Amino acid sequence: MDLSQYAELFLAEAREHLSACNQLLLEWERNSAAREPVGGIFRAVHTVKGMAATMGYVRVADLAHRAENLLDSLRRGSAAASDELLQLLFRTVDALERAVELSVTGRERELDVAALAAELDRAGSRVAPPPSHGRGTPAAPLPPSPAEVLPPTAPGRLVQVALRPESPLKGGRALVALRKAEALGTVHAVSPPVAAFEAEDFDGRFAFRLESDADAAAIAAAIKRAGDVDQVTVAEDESAAPRMESTAVEGGRTRHLRVDLRRLDALMDLIGELVIARGRLNELAALRRDPAIDDIAIHVSRLSTDLQAEIIQARMTPVWQVFDRFPRLVRDSARQLGKQVALRVEGKEIELDRAILDELGDPLMHLLRNAVSHGIEPPAERRRAGKKPEGEIVLSAVRERSSVMITIADDGRGIDRDRVLERAKREGLVDAHAEALSDDQLLRVLARPGFTTAEAVTSVSGRGVGIDVAMTRLRAVGGVGHERYALPLTYVSETVELGAAPTTTVEGRDAIVLRDRVVPLVHLRRLLAVSEDAAPPRSPIIVLEMGERRTGLVVDGMLGQQEIVVKGFDAPQGTLPLFSGATIMGDGVPALILDAGGLL
Amino acid sequence: MSHTVLVCDDAIFMRTMISDILAQAGFEVVGEAETGSQAVERYKQLKPDLVTMDIVMPDMGGIDAVREIVKHDPDAKILMCSAMGQQALVVEAIQAGAKDFVVKPFQPSRVLEAVQRVLG
Incomplete structure (x- = not known):
């Protein structure tokens, strides 16, 4: 069977489990007497082992197996989390993470974990060996022929069973076989006793007496249905050769669908194009005033919005x-x-x-x-x-x-504001006479690349890129006609008109007072270094808000709201650091998106 | 009519693989569970012909889930999924009422053999 199709799923899930191991180790470190974290780590490592073995990643499985042995002893014992133990387990989880990555890329051979494996084994033997599970009977050496130890007085026919040597977990298989026999009558005198089936070194040979009306052939056949049975002897009757079971393979069906993130990216891009086309359709519809086109435009609009929402949802990750x-x-x-x-x-x-x-x-x-x-x-x-x-x-x-x-x-x-101020003054980032830094200044200083004092x-x-960024088109009248800018509506709390609210000056900056709060102003024209001569006398102010911070952006005019698709933006050298991206408007002309977060 | 199956394992990877193996053999995987208690709940709800049950699961382990399911339906056909080195647990699971078991790493033919045994 082709396993490669499962590799990505394996990787994703193995990472998740190992990440859980890290969380649990931290928990154990905090509360070293607790047992639950160890149990959780054991389960996670166990799962990774099973998955890796299935994928054929032998080294991952082996390392996980050794870790599992140690963890099994730990979870059953009472040893507290010692520093040494925790370090070993942390390193093991790291190694498993690396091992998983290497294995998936076909580089399992590069893995060298022999030393770690040995260390795990040593630690495992230091921790008290676990009492064996269940009834806890230690594995006694098995008699050469189980039938010999059967009490002669037990009623029923003697049944001797040998499992195939390659059969895994022979004890479990033997018990399944015993259940098959029990379905036919009463079982007595099982040898070795069932408790011995739990021992890992149980060799797969056992005997019992069965009181049943069924004939020897029927008994043998029933027991063979347990699977992995090599030989069954019922009384003196030798049974037939093991029956091969046929498996009917019918037509396959796909139930799961795993999607490559790149597929979703491609879909996103296509939907982006669709949204742009939709914008143009809307403009056209508005121009033609044709109700039929309008109807279709509205319908297309709704469909593409739904489509976009679906894709975005599919990409969302906690x-x-x-x-x-x-x-x-x-x-x-x-x-x-x-x-x-x-x-x-x-x-x-x-x-x-x-x-x-x-x-x-x-x-x-x-x-x-x-x-x-x-x-x-x-x-x-x-x-x-x-x-x-x-x-x-x-x-x-x-x-x-x-x-x-x-x-x-x-x-x-x-943050040591004095130290920052001192350094900022030295570097000429703030006025040499400044007494203290405002929060704004502080942030601006700290955010400078290479500023390391503080x-x-x-x-x-x-x-969310691609989230419907509704926007307000802005117009700036510069030397060369109109310029439009976009602003994510997310940050727009309201708009007011300059002159409608009382203006003031705070720390040398224009500000307005809005419902008893001072909102500093940013003039878009000044920001863009556009002449202010042609500025309209009554400018609208767009109040931007993020958390507690507010800024009023003074613009020439507002053009409307529209959905746009944000395109990645490689700012050319020398561009003002004011833009977070670009978009193509419905009429095909590009517009820059103002970085609202930056303006705040 | 194809047989219905409930697949219980805490790893999606394992669930997917078992589901794929069974689906390709014409079984209908009607549900999945990632914890023991979920398995019990889904069993009561879906009444599948067959359950594949991982032994080690969070919340409620596979063996306790077997006990609960068998208590509810003594004829439940449960196939344990075990790893090497879980002899004692497998024995315990069968004593609890599981019908058979397969050992990881899974080979599709072994899984299907075991399924046939359990359903046969």
């Missing part, structure tokens, strides 16, 4: 798929630095587009490392500050309108 590897990362970084840190993850079930989620992994990893290395203090310093020695980092995902806000917060020493703990927000 954030835990990426977040789950972080607790281990935080633990390892903390250990290296001699710190104690617990990572709390919130909003694991929140879903994001798979592609965005994959992109988020790395930046989040850096921020978390930052939080551990710069934010959280060493235990002694924390104690001096009256905090508990273990620091806490919270990684949370929260849905906010059509955005997902991902926040990393720590209870560490925070501890950057910030939030990153990911926005």
